[in-house]
Amino acid sequence: MKNPIAGGAGGAAGVEVALPHPRTSKVQARTLLENERLLAALLLAPAVLLLGTFIAYPFVMGVWLSLSSTTVGTAGTFVGLKNFGKVWNDSIFREAFWNTGFYTFWATVFKLTLGMWLAVLLNRHFRGKRLVRASMLLPFIVPTVLSTFAWRWMFDPTFSVLNWSLYKLGFITTKLPFLSDGAWGLWCAIVVNTWRGMPFFAITLLAGLQTINPDLHEAASLDGANGWKRFWHVTWPLLKPVTLVVVVFSVIQTFSDFQLIYVLTGGGPANSTHLIATYAYQIGVATGLLGEGAAISLTMLPVLFIVVWLQLRYLRRLENA
Amino acid sequence: MVTERRWKKWVFFYIPLTLFIIGTLFPFYWMFITAIRPDAELYRSWRAEQNAPFWTLHPTLAHFQDLMAKTTFPTWLWNTFFIAVASTGISLFCGLLAGYALARLRFPMAGTLGTSIFVTYLVPPTLLFIPLADIIRNFQLGNTPWALILTYPTFLIPFCTWLLMGYFKTIPKELEECARIDGASRFGAMVRIIFPIAVPGILSAGIFAFTLSWNEFIYALVFLSSPERKTVPVGVVSELIRGDIYFWGQLMAGALLGSVPVALVYSFFVEYYVTGLTGSVKG
Numbered sequence: 001m002k003n004p005i006a007g008g009a010g011g012a013a014g015v016e017v018a019l020p021h022p023r024t025s026k027v028q029a030r031t032l033l034e035n036e037r038l039l040a041a042l043l044l045a046p047a048v049l050l051l052g053t054f055i056a057y058p059f060v061m062g063v064w065l066s067l068s069s070t071t072v073g074t075a076g077t078f079v080g081l082k083n084f085g086k087v088w089n090d091s092i093f094r095e096a097f098w099n100t101g102f103y104t105f106w107a108t109v110f111k112l113t114l115g116m117w118l119a120v121l122l123n124r125h126f127r128g129k130r131l132v133r134a135s136m137l138l139p140f141i142v143p144t145v146l147s148t149f150a151w152r153w154m155f156d157p158t159f160s161v162l163n164w165s166l167y168k169l170g171f172i173t174t175k176l177p178f179l180s181d182g183a184w185g186l187w188c189a190i191v192v193n194t195w196r197g198m199p200f201f202a203i204t205l206l207a208g209l210q211t212i213n214p215d216l217h218e219a220a221s222l223d224g225a226n227g228w229k230r231f232w233h234v235t236w237p238l239l240k241p242v243t244l245v246v247v248v249f250s251v252i253q254t255f256s257d258f259q260l261i262y263v264l265t266g267g268g269p270a271n272s273t274h275l276i277a278t279y280a281y282q283i284g285v286a287t288g289l290l291g292e293g294a295a296i297s298l299t300m301l302p303v304l305f306i307v308v309w310l311q312l313r314y315l316r317r318l319e320n321a
Numbered sequence: 322m323v324t325e326r327r328w329k330k331w332v333f334f335y336i337p338l339t340l341f342i343i344g345t346l347f348p349f350y351w352m353f354i355t356a357i358r359p360d361a362e363l364y365r366s367w368r369a370e371q372n373a374p375f376w377t378l379h380p381t382l383a384h385f386q387d388l389m390a391k392t393t394f395p396t397w398l399w400n401t402f403f404i405a406v407a408s409t410g411i412s413l414f415c416g417l418l419a420g421y422a423l424a425r426l427r428f429p430m431a432g433t434l435g436t437s438i439f440v441t442y443l444v445p446p447t448l449l450f451i452p453l454a455d456i457i458r459n460f461q462l463g464n465t466p467w468a469l470i471l472t473y474p475t476f477l478i479p480f481c482t483w484l485l486m487g488y489f490k491t492i493p494k495e496l497e498e499c500a501r502i503d504g505a506s507r508f509g510a511m512v513r514i515i516f517p518i519a520v521p522g523i524l525s526a527g528i529f530a531f532t533l534s535w536n537e538f539i540y541a542l543v544f545l546s547s548p549e550r551k552t553v554p555v556g557v558v559s560e561l562i563r564g565d566i567y568f569w570g571q572l573m574a575g576a577l578l579g580s581v582p583v584a585l586v587y588s589f590f591v592e593y594y595v596t597g598l599t600g601s602v603k604g
Contacts, residue, residue, distance in 0.1 A: 034506060034507055036426050036427060036428060036507075037426075037428045037429070039422070039426060039507055039508065040422045040426040040428040040431075041428070042418075043418040043419060043421060043422035043426075044418070044419050044422050044423075044434065046414065046415040046418060046419070047415040047416065047418070047419035047438065047478050047482060048419075048434075050411075050415060050471070050474050050475065050478060051438065051441050051475060051478060051479070054453065054456075054471065054472050054474075054475045055441050055444060055449065055475050057456065058449045058452040058453045058456055059444070059448075059449060059452070061452035061455065061456060062448070062449060062451065062452035065451065065452055065455070114341075117337070118341050121334060121337060121338050121341065124334065126334075126338075132338075132342065134588065134591045135342075135345070135346060136341070136342075136345055137587070137591075137594075137595075138345065138346070138349065138584070139345060139348075141532055141580075141583055141584060141587045141594075142349075142580040142583065142584065143535060143536045143538075143553070143554050143579060143580060143583070144536060144538070144554075145538050145554035145555075145557065145558060146553075146554060146557065146575070146576035146579050146580055147348060147349075147352075147576070147580075149557070149572055149573070149576050150348040150349070150351055150352040150355075150573065150576060151348060153351070153355060153567075153569055153572070153573065154348065154351055156569075158364075159363070159364065159365070159569075161351060161374065164374060165374075195344070195345070195348070198345075199345070200598070203595055203598060203599065204598060204599050204602050207595070207599035227333070242602065245602050246602055248443075249443075249602065252443055252445060253445070255445075256445030256446075256447040256448060257447075258447045258538070258539050259538040259539065259554070262538075262542075262558075263558060276447075277445075277447035277539075280447070280451065281450075281539070281543075284451040285450075285451070285454070285543055290451055290455065293451045294451045294452060297447065297448050297449075297450070297451055298448070300445070300447070300448055301448070304443065304444075304445070304448070307443075308440060308443045311443070312436065312440070
């Protein structure tokens with residue numbers, strides 16, 4: 001690249017002045033682009049247009065659908081809150097709602113604790129550190145659907161490698177019903193979700209850990225603080241902001257999860273492991289009751305709203321600090 | 322340095338780290354070993370005398386050959402790649418311009434706009450897929466790659482915008498000012514001076530967006546219907562399972578091959594990827 005600053009004298013302005021008859025249209029276009037507001041509007045237009053068309057518009061449409069009796073192939077009429085009432089009295093939906101909370105809570109707890117632990121381990125110096133760090137992110141990189149299939153195969157009722165290993169090691173005498181029992185199935189999903197999401201926590205927290213000055217630990221250990229104490233009094237307070245942001249992202253992702261359950265249990269056995277999203281798919285797409293499906297999806301909104309609101313409030317606080 | 326005894330190092334460091342590594346990587350090993358194991362060895366009762374559960378005595382590439390020759394898998398790979406590249410390109414373009422405007426230009430409502438773009442990042446696809454399916458139908462985009470190329474940017478643009486905005490803010494303003502004094506227009510200074518400096522940020526955002534597109538499932542599942550139009554994750558789910566029968570060897574071969582491109586891209590740009598990941602979180 002040519003150095004822009006040194007090339008000043010022969011720059012665009014010089015050429016511009018030397019032209020006998022500058023083309024008016026070109027000049028007009030340039031002066032328009034010099035206008036800060038107009039340029040900003042132009043630069044933001046593509047992003048706003050796309051987000052408006054495919055997020056804001058569908059959102060409004062989703063609210064309308066949820067208040068109508070639309071099904072695939074028939075335009076519906078306005079029915080008010082009938083869909084929501086029906087959904088609320090649906091025992092499968094209630095279970096799905098409860099499952100979603102349970103799944104989100106436990107998966108987030110495990111991801112945070114294990115991710116933090118792993119981040120602290122990876123923050124130390126050892127041979128092959130770079131390779132280990134890079135390979136630890138793999139579960140996060142590989143498409144969820146594909147890695148979940150590997151887990152499904154590991155949980156397979158007949159050929160489960162996990163059952164086989166536990167049996168050979170003498171821990172169990174009969175097969176564990178990994179995916180053939182509702183409660184087991186949900187816990188299996190939590191395990192897979194933790195496995196997939198933990199690297200994200202670990203790597204982000206590791207980035208946070210690396211900004212902490214080691215002298216602080218040095219000083220604390222001179223004062224006689226052991227490992228635990230150093231973590232709680234030195235590391236944790238400094239990591240809190242990053243942790244909060246990661247947790248918010250993760251809660252949203254986990255709460256609205258679809259693909260993991262879709263592949264692992266398909267909501268079964270007997271609809272016992274549905275999440276809100278998988279149930280919305282079953283009713284709205286597989287059954288074709290668009291209005292009801294949209295209503296089920298929208299029940300996620302209050303939770304997401306609270307989480308986003310907390311996040312924004314926190315960001316504001318940071319900016320004002 | 323904080324020093325410690327040897328046994329402590331084993332108990333608190335080596336053993337936990339080894340367990341983490343095994344736990345993280347075992348499913349990939351299992352994927353691989355299943356993919357190269359002949360069916361006769363795969364389907365054995367778990368109580369049978371197995372001579373080699375964790376490796377295979379007769380490795381075979383048959384599952385890969387079947388996948389490539391007898392299914393539409395190569396087409397899915399191409400579809401996924403094309404859609405990921407196109408939606409990443411669109412998102413980077415929009416994100417670059419929007420990110421620059423939000424970081425550098427003063428205009429009314431800048432804060433509100435920035436916040437609302439950030440909030441759209443927190444709207445999950447599973448909230449919108451039903452109305453979106455209706456909209457896609459009305460736009461006559463159903464079962465075309467465009468259904469995904471236009472909708473994927475909804476969760477990529479906010480991320481790219483946010484990341485690049487942060488990156489632009491770290492570039493000193495003096496650079497543009499000098500260029501402006503030398504007669505460059507606002508637009509010219511942005512394109513010629515600032516964008517080239519932002520290449521690392523653009524790479525980070527691009528790689529991240531690429532892996533996110535490659536990963537996407539629910540839109541692809543709902544908007545595409547014919548087998549030759551599908552992406553890898555959807556194709557594997559809907560075409561490699563016949564009723565209740567899972568072709569595990571082929572499935573695992575497909576999972577492996579479907580992961581290779583993203584893993585490759587990632588391994589070449591680990592640093593950029595991690596920057597994108599952590600940069601997005603710092604906001």
